[in-house]
Amino acid sequence: MPPPNPTHRFFVESALWHSSLGNLDLTLKALQRVAQINGKQKEGAKLSVELLQMSLQKHQAQPSMLQMLRSPALRQLFFCITPLWFVLLFSLYGVVMSLQSFEINIYLAQVFFTIVDPPFYFLGFLATKSLGRKRTQTASVLLSGVFIVTCAMIPLDRIFLRITMAVIGKGCLIGSMNCLFMYMGELYPTVMRQRGVNVTNCLANIGSILSPLVGMTSDLYPSLPLFIYGGVLVAACPITAPLPETLGLPLPNTLQDLERRWKEKSGQKQQEQQMVPLQSS
Template sequence: MMFENILEEVGGFGPFQIGIVVLLCVPRIVLPCHFLLNNFIAASPPHRCDIGTLGAGGGGLFGNLTGEQRLTVGLPLREDGAPKSCEMFAEPQFQLLANGSAGADLPTVPCRSGWVYDNSTFAATLTTEWDLVCDRKSLIQTTSSIFFLGLMIGAVTFGFLCDKYGRKKTLLASYVISIAFGFASAFANSYVAFAVLRFITGFGLTGISINAVVLGIEWVDTRHRSCIGVIGGLSWSVGNMLLAGLAFMVNDWRTLIMVVTAPLGFAVLTWWWIPESARWLLAHGKVENAQFYLDKCAKFNKRQKVASKFKLETLSNIEKPDKSYNYLHLVKTPKMRRLTLLTGIVWFGVASTYYGISLNIGGFGLNIYLTHFIYAAVEVPAKLLIYVFLNLVGRKKCQAGTLLLTGTCIVANIFIPQGLWHVRAVVAVVGKGLSEASFTTVFLYTTELYPTVVRQNALGFNNFMSRLGVSVAPLILLLEDVWPVLPQVIICSVAIVSGLVALLLPETMDARLPESIDDIEKPRSVKKKERWTPRGGIK
């Protein structure tokens, strides 16, 4: 007897499943607030050298100058007339008061006494707190990479723990770790301490990411998996839009971290009502616990009489693994090895493309709050459209198509002149929407590709590949100093290659979830006339 048959009988999509989605909405809203937090807490406001000590030996002449005159004799100017950010004159150049030149040929030195920042937009950021500018500006993107490195390690760890100890227990552990270290990072007194705490916060948040997806998918029937995947994805978009508003209202980085972490306290309270995956319980021989949750599902979905048909003996007949599974089982057999390789490449491409676009929110003539909000808002229609196409053309074509079109948008922006910023902004927004559609698809697609016995291990591995791509994305953006369009060339190449690789994956639309590795290695042949009925089963 297959689990899909049981799930259809107790209600594969009803109040019980909707309740699970609702309970997992709050933690999923928190995820983008942390994942893209660096756009705001590490923002670099306009700055210049502090020249307060420049005229210390000038016999009082420097002190008699107005503020504007001090800037003239103390700082060289850029071509646009603004003071340079990282250079100052070694000595006051009083002759500039008379000739009004920019002093381009005069000797300069790096800033000696720190920097003065424009606090009109941000009261305090990581940049202003620890002077992450000039020769230390790479540490801004490094902060983001360190956080995503924590996500990468967490993906592997929680992927193993979830398959071994269950989805629900590890979800609680993720909540606790994320809350504790999220708040702690807001009180960091050094850059190193902050980086370490953000690493551990990212580690904890990964457990929320992968558990929320799998718990939702494993409790719904075949026909509604794409619906649940898209609804859950909309929570991410809501959180992403919310981040722009919160960052606009809270312009101090420490306070902002606490604000976006606080909702996880509510998530801990709602955790008690989240059910364990009955599919996982049956796969690990915990039949009585599985029956408890299946009865509860039937009760909520008003299928009590149907639920009574399934006794312990019936549930015990569902195929269970005769051994424990780990990451090695992803590569032990030929078809699993091929599947693991292909999905790993796709996840790397999806993540590096999405975050390569999301972390680059400047250069379109709009302030960063509005740009971030537009980038987030476009995800909503993208998710709704991808839901329609997932059920029309299938998972494989959606996955490949969204990646290839994202790469096309990035290529187009390379050739559109900088002066046409409004056109560039529109193309970038469309590319952002497509990249989000590819991310929505890959979570659902991967969950359907792998069997139950290694599904969390598979998501752990693929999340590892995803976070590897995410960790690389901020570093790719640093290559802008080498060649302005090099980051875009790299990101579009990755998107196109991963899109082509997606075409090599099998289609999973309307197929039952595989339970064992044998279902992958020796798939059951299905005639074209066979189809899933609303009550479960194939006819």
């Protein structure tokens, strides 16, 4: 028999875990404990096993991956996030594997490409808090593509300038990937968040597989791979246009919550178009 763990008194299972196992009595105790911690004793006292059972029956239907194509909102979300994640992985692996084309010590170039990550992680985090997820995602993708294309346009003998543009472009890519990973979790509903993120990652990793093949085009022109890596990033910027902003909004729990949010976004856009005053000819 294993010795008792002294930390179990402080780390308890969540109400969601108990409800998934069907332990409604433990679920009720966990929710009442949370209500007591938050100073909501009256709301916690109103809970009962019958209310929990009714709530579970209402939301127990777990959608399958086929509903990703049946739901218009989820289908549009999936076909926006997957190519965007595909392009980010495609360009990131391509730029990193292009270190030998800069004609400097490969280990020194690897140091430059590594130390740029923490600052852009921090800048990306601040941007998502102030500008929002959507603007940060669009701006970081566009800037990374611009810097990588600029690096490809610089003559090969300007080594310092080329490596500087490549490092900044790679940093913007890191910030964009960090933002998109958080953005995906806030866009997918809770009932299929994990499955949606996993399927998106699996399909997007095809970009990292195809990236070395593009590197072979350097035999035609040395900077052609960088032109391709940066060009696809610039071309991928409009993909973020249909996505809604999630800053300060609650996470969607069901497909109905997601569809309601997309309908509100579409209705707000139509209302803004109707509010534009007509100009006389």
